[in-house]
Amino acid sequence: MTGGLTRFNIVSLVLGFSFLYLPIVLLVAFSFNESRLVTVWGGFSTRWYGELFRNQQMIDAAWVTVRVGLVSATVATVLGTLAAVALVRFQRFRARMLFTGMVYAPLVMPEVITGLSLLLLFVSLDMDRGFWTITIAHVTLTMCFVTVVVQSRLLTFDRSLEEAALDLGATPLRAFLSVTLPLIAPAVAAGWMLAFTLSLDDLVIASFTSGPGATTLPMRIYSQARLGVSPEINAACTILIGVVAIAIVMASLATKRGLLVGRST
């Protein structure tokens, strides 16, 4: 194996990455377009970003999205971490395989189905649809992602660290809080960030479970785009991409640091 790139490698890289990123690059580029026409370049300008921040509907939607993201990611992280600990720790617990499968199922469940079933649940419980129903729905969506991230960290976690804490007189709860949790914290943080990002860009489940007065940013963008794409939407999307990208990079950095901490025993 040589480290150098052959012409074949370069061509495949270019093809692969342009397929992935050309649409996004175009969108970001046109968000800085002076012209009102989406497909005609009229020179560089940040005009549409200014317009965007004067659009009260957009600002409201962004605020709803951030609040839903913060609350749902936090709740999902707590629940997902507890589920991961239970699944990894209790190895002799009978239905473990079944439970593991059930936690992972929402990962591959079509969002339309998740959204529809949650809608039916909220209707039958006679809940007013709005901020809280979206938040609960997003917890359902993102919890399993947190579980997957935390579980993979726990599998490489040296069990004798917890045993040492118990041996030294810590109750199981204190052993978890003072030894396990600090050591898996990077994975938990990564899980939180992943949950936050997923909540941020979810459209399908939010549309099913939202009500009047609670419109998320993706919903707002989608409904405006149906009336015609404006450079303002491009600007909103660019900001969203930026936030998500930062969150993902931070999540992967946290995971990497977590692996290093785990290895230093």
Add this chain to the structure above:
Amino acid sequence: MMGDAGAGNAAGRGTGRTATQAVGSVRRSFAPWTDPGAKPLIRYEKVTRRFGDVRAVDGVDLDIYEREFFCLLGPSGCGKTTLMRMLAGFETPTEGRILLGGVDLAGLPPYRRPVNMMFQSYALFPHMSVEANVAFGLKQDGVARSEIQDRVAAVLKLVQLEGYGRRRPDQLSGGQRQRVALARALVKRPKVLLLDEPLGALDKKLREETQFELMDLQVELGMTFLVVTHDQDEAMTMADRIAMMDRGRIAQCGTPAEIYETPATRGVASFVGDVTMFEGVVEGRAGSIVSVAGEGAAPSVLVDEAVSGRAGAVAVGARVAVAVRPEKITLAQDPPPPGTPNVIEGEVWDIGYLGDWTVYRIRLADGAIVRVSRANASRFVERPITWEDRVWIHFAPAAGVLLAE
């Protein structure tokens, strides 16, 4: 309950190294297991631990006494670690019970047991400093902050890690980490200190030094040590008594000398030290001397069964083995005088020079290989033994041990 008092003043006694000599002489006459009135500190009663169909520990009865340095020795998978983990509370006996100071430990979780364990991987908390690691156990007990500081400082001094308190475990060498793990387990002054392969991760030189340090420390603190190891040299060096385990059972329990000189089974004989087995059938006995006839070209040998204290255990006609240690066999270049017992002729097959010892592998007429070792006490040898030499080996009847099965 004497253990508390002994450990209590020991943690504050960092200068105890000079006292070791005096305590060491007391240790020589230390043999509570021979006193029928002595009460064991730890008692395993018919303890069995099953994992599915596997009996990891199988009906173990064992008494360990206060201030004893006790080793569980055996190959991996023999159940020694499970036996120890049941005392710490990480495993539950399927059958039987474990008593500590006369109290049944059943149902007591690990965090309520007055024992502490030093883990094989050391299990130091990587996100805490050395001080915080050592203080962890005391904090759980709600010890006052000033007392924690004093006790942590004293125990770090005891393991010669003064000035390392602020470091993180990953800034320490392997030997230093081992000491931190030891300090963390010692600081709570447990009734029993459990050590799981305590020296396994150290290199050979450091391991030997640390063995003697652990022994000194144990005498100094007057604490009961229970060590799990697969290294026979380690067990022989450190232990007052050794329990040799094999497939979940205790094959033999005794002092290192008993285990080495009079092994009870073939398994013990071959796991601890080198040995040659002369196989055969019991032909007859005269007093305590048993004659064992080899089959075919195999040599016949005489063995004194009184040596093992198991006289009369083997019937005439039974298949047995006579185990002889290599250093108890004499190697001669000329035929020994007539009347010498157990003389066997052979050929030098291999020579291994180890510096202090030379190991000879002698091939007998039936093709069997006998290991003979000789101390290289003298620098000049007139007629050195070399490959393919014709030699005679012989050993006293009392040198062998008769093993049934």
